[in-house]
Amino acid sequence: MFRSFLSSSFRSVAKRASPSQGVRGNGLLKQRSARFYQAEAPKRTPEEIAKRTNRTFFVVFGGGSLLSLGYVGAVAANVTQAPGVTEEEAEQMEPMERVSKIWKFAHDLVFEPYKEKLLPDFQEFLFGGGPVPQDFNAPPTLVLDLDETMVHTEWSRSRGHRTMKRQNLDAFLQHISQMYEVVVYAPVINTYGEAVVNQLEGIEMPDPFNPNPPPVNPKNYITHRLYRESTKYEDGVYKKDISRLNRDLRKVIVIDDSDKESEMAKDNRILVKPFTGGRDSTFMELVPILEHLHQVAMRGGDVR
Template identity: 40%
Template sequence: MICSVVPVAAIEVYMDVRSQIEDQIRGFSEPVSDKLLPDLAPQEQHVLTLVLDLNETLVYSDWKRERGWRTFKRPGVDAFLEHLGRFYEIVVYSDQLSMYVDPVVDRLDPKGNIRHRLSRVATKYENGKHYRDLSKLNRNPAQVLYISAHAKESSLQPENSVEIKPWKLENDDTQLLDLIPFLEYVAMARPSDIRAVLASYQSGDIAAEFIERSKEHQRSVDIFLCSITFLYLIDGNLNVDVPTPLL
């Protein structure tokens, strides 16, 4: 039997090279920073963060031989950004390169409702996919919503995610506009943990379910008001169950 002894110096060189290679791979696979966003100002600690995907969520990019690439705005995106920019810190988080994201966002949002934009270097690369890692945003995870046409397959935090229908140039699309009432109500209600709110919606269509809940809540309020009016007129008794909050 022939035994060979590897010199200690050779092992040390190997370990150094391996460490350098692993660091390089990690640099490509991990988000560029553990704090992708700057700290919120003290007066904005209560503000929720609305994270939006770009492709097939806010825009659609299409290539044709005769004209090359063109990017189209989803119906309702202007009203969506302008209205919700008053309630949320809006962040675009894309798996595309910054050389694509920056000019698209500049054209999409000339009024500056989108406060921050994150591109591919801010994603986590794993198993051939670029994932949005909301834990790296430097925000309270209980105050972060992520909306994407591919939320289930693009986020590492599905409990914070709302998936909408991918947009592929349909003219009658209303997905963004349909979400405005729900998102505005959430921002005004300031729930302690948005994840619990999202978990309570089981239908898969939060916008539609919210409208139905709103109608039911209004019916409960109407019944409540009629009841206390009737009881007061009869005997002055106002002992009636108060309707539960919508969220």
């Protein structure tokens, strides 16, 4: 059985904390205090109670409304913070139009990918803004999901977190990265995604107590990494929006185990069975398919 386990940085030991011994309260003191407050509390009529309730509601609701108006006004005054809005345009906007712009901006921050172009221009990334050879032909882009596609992470009380690589993953990445621009695009939080991808690339976590750390020689199989902030949140699912990859979609291939997460890439995806451990031949079966699609893309064809 081929199983590769990532380093111990992913393992956590379950600690059982013993419950703290609280100080037992004095029941007699509590009873006396209750009797004292019951005896001293003035009796109010229903009318007085209603007036007091209305007054409290008015103060809370009115104060909250004023604060809300103040916040909206402050936000509307800074409508130029929204992308695509100049100071001249902001001065000509009506107040509600300003609020609408800011509301859309806030909505997009939560539900949309954090920027329009998730990847840099390929020529600029490769040549640093220098001259591009006339015969340059950009390679196709391979988008890989992380959890249940490349790796599987599980937790147990005895062993903590354990991340397993899908069988033949290293050989697959080494071979495919010579033909494709490899992008990890996963709806996971950044810290988890970076930890796993760094392990796949052979980048160990730095040891703060080692003054002379060993040199880092990353494998450089993966060109770009995109995580949850780069996805579109819709219908309770973080979806991969490949239209924002800034790549020619005729040369983009997506490998994913989730139908819902890759819903926006239906024409470009290859669905694989979820990996949960054990023997698996998925990557070996994908190699000849991806080799053929690479030839199609490099000849100017459409891989979809």
